Amino acid sequence: MAHFAQSALSTERNPTRVAVAVSGGSDSMAVLHLMAAVAAHEGFALWAVTVDHALRPESAAEAAQVAQICAGLGVPHAVLRWQHGAVAGNLMEAARKARYGLMADWAAGQGISHILLGHTADDQAETFLMGLARGAGIDGLVGMRRHWDEGAVRFLRPFLVVSRADLRGYLTRQGVAWIEDPSNDNDRFTRVKARRALRALKPLGITIDRLNGVIVNLLEAQGAVQAATADAAKRLCRSSEAGEVIFDHKLWRHEGGEVQRRVLIAALRWISGAGYAPRGSGVFRAMMAIAQGRDTTLSGCRIKLSDAVFRVMREPRAVAGLVAPPGALWDGRWQVEGPFEPGQELRALGADGLRQCKDWKATGHSRDSLLVxxxxxxxxxxxxxxxAGYGADFSARIVAPFTDFILSH
Known part of the structure; x- marks a missing residue:
């Protein structure tokens, strides 16, 4: 099974520092032990990291247990604790965002380029069923991402074609125990319900292997649709240096609904920095507004229409009060460079600032885009x-151009 991780890493650029996310459960424990052997053979440094979500009384002791196991393997180990109060809204989603954010920041600080995750074919099948329950389209039925980047750190899931039973069999043969998380039996969580549904569906021949075969087929279909979307984006729209996406209204009207939807979502995500697409109901509402010639907002973005074009730009209230120090990304995508002095900070230009930029019209950018x-x-x-053309010694650019973004999403 180690060859799955070797294969995944072989497509990367010779990583020298790799980490494994280890919760103590069977999947991550198997990946830890497999990767310890791979690292010794391939010659890269291996680390382990555990996120203590501090949601259960046992979590700190479990993280300490993982630390002992890592010490026995000679693998450096770090525990990252999620500092939080009462969590409003979707607890699992908030924990997921915190987990990956903590790991990405930690890895960047250690010079670690890749973090391996222990998700399996079982997780893929469960994710598929969860997508069915939501009435998802292709993008919601293709399972978990094989890899993605957060800053300079790449997350990999090399074991998505390996069953949980196979990983547990490996641990049993090696005489390695694992920690059972009681939340895996809590029906309050949708994934647990999907896991139980899988067992109920097995007599119908709907197995983990069969569902993963369906996912492979859907991935091929998704690839074709994504290619068509990228081609359409070249015809339909362009991005400006001011960070907005400008659509040709006439060409938009002649494009198919699915391509319209995908290009619009790409623009919204690129501008807002959202990790996921807006809810389908929100996208439908925005597309109806465009069809009816009405301005609207969605996902922290403003959609403003005219006869010839419509523009998607940042919504002013989404950046109101947003402050970043010199050198940091502002609003998650802007890099500003120049002769900063102590005490200076990055904020939105706003109406007060724009009034001081007497020659802003010469830039050719819309007033709305300059405000944000x-x-x-x-x-x-x-x-x-x-x-806005004010302050010749400073420059600003978006770190990920829209054309690159739409091709990679």
Whole structure:
């Protein structure tokens, strides 16, 4: 089974530092032991990381148990604790975001380029059923992502074609125990319900292997649709240096509904930095507004229409009060460079700032897009607004161009 991890890493650029996310459950414990052998053979440094979500009294002791196991393997281990109060909304989603954010920040600080996750074919099948329950389209039925990047750190799931039973069989043969998480039997969680549904469906021939075969077929279909979407985006729209996406309204009307939906979602995600597409009902509402010639908002973005074009840009209230220090990304996508002085900070230009940019019309950018562009401020004084042409020594750019984004999503 180690060859799955070797194969996944062979497509990367010779990583020298790799980590395994280890909860102590069977899947991650198997990956830890398999990767310890792979690292010794391939010659890269291996780390392990455990996120203590602090949601169960036992979590700290379980993290300590993982640390002991890692010490026995000679693998450096870190425990990252999620500092939180009462969690509003979807607890599992909040924990997921916190988990990956903590791991990405930790790995970047250690010079670790890749983090391996222990998700299996069982997880894929469960995710498929959860998508069915939501009435998802292709994108919601293709299972978990094989890999993705958060900053400079790449997350990999090399064992998505391996069953949980196979990984547990490997641990049993090696005489390795694992921790059973009681939440895996809690019917309150949708994934647990999907796991039980899988057992009920098995007599019908709907097995984990069969569902993973369906996922492979859907992935091929998804690839064809994504290619068509990328081609359509070249015809339909363009991005501006001010960070908006400008659609040709006439060409839009002649495009198929699915392509319209996908290109619009790509624009919304690129501008908002959202990790996932907006809810289907919200996208439908936005597309209806466009069809009826009405301005609307969605996912922290504003959609403004005219006869010739419609523009998707950042919504002013989404960046109101958003502050970043020099050198940091502002609004998750803007990199501002220049001769910063102590005390200066990045904030939205806003109406007060734009009034000071007397030549902003010469930039060719819309007023709406400039209002939400990054500017350098010091104690209420505007120092520079690069996109609005104010402050020649400063520059601003979006780190991931829209064309690159739409091809990779």
């Amino acid at each position: 562009s990054p500017a350098v401020w010091y104690d209420g004084t505007l120092i520079a607004a690069p996109i």
